[in-house]
Amino acid sequence: MDMSVDDPVFEKSLIDAVSQGLPLVSQPYAAIAEQIGSSEARVIEGLQRLIQRGDIKRFGVVVRHRKLGYRANGMVVWDIPDERIAELGPCIGRYEFVTLCYQRPRRLPNWRYNLFSMVHGQDRNGVIEQVDIIIEQCGLQDIEHDILFSGRCFKQRGASYARREDKIKSERTHVQA
Numbered sequence: 001m002d003m004s005v006d007d008p009v010f011e012k013s014l015i016d017a018v019s020q021g022l023p024l025v026s027q028p029y030a031a032i033a034e035q036i037g038s039s040e041a042r043v044i045e046g047l048q049r050l051i052q053r054g055d056i057k058r059f060g061v062v063v064r065h066r067k068l069g070y071r072a073n074g075m076v077v078w079d080i081p082d083e084r085i086a087e088l089g090p091c092i093g094r095y096e097f098v099t100l101c102y103q104r105p106r107r108l109p110n111w112r113y114n115l116f117s118m119v120h121g122q123d124r125n126g127v128i129e130q131v132d133i134i135i136e137q138c139g140l141q142d143i144e145h146d147i148l149f150s151g152r153c154f155k156q157r158g159a160s161y162a163r164r165e166d167k168i169k170s171e172r173t174h175v176q177a
Helices: 008-019 028-036 040-053 082-093 124-138 164-176
Strands: 072-078 098-103 115-121 145-149
Touching: 008 028, 008 040, 028 040, 072 082, 072 124, 082 098, 082 115, 082 124, 115 124, 124 145
Parallel strands: none
Antiparallel strands: 072 115, 072 145, 098 115
């Protein structure tokens, strides 16, 4: 039985299914549809609706880089002039070895950096070489930066979604217990 796209039960089932991650098959939306008793077209339509409404803000991938042979992670922090962020952010983020590139507010006087980019490499020297490529090709020779290497690997997982009513019920249950 196929549920309506705007049916709250359908939406909850869909959010629960995608929160577990997309199946690694050639047609992941069809697999999710089978799991929740719907059609592939309805799953895609439902996800589009949730994204358009803002219920899902972002749909992304968690890369398990260590399993792919990348042992060094460098969070490169940049002190970019604010008026150049729109120019230099996309330049830094265009490289295949850069998996994140985002702006954050400075925390002066202790933290002057305002742009963060994650560079993965097979070793530290590889990451440093890749950062040198970014510096040369984006014209960042006069931009202060630092590379913060990861000391350990934390468990990676995607986001966990719950409707506001479900969170409130869960909080009440924990308070009463």
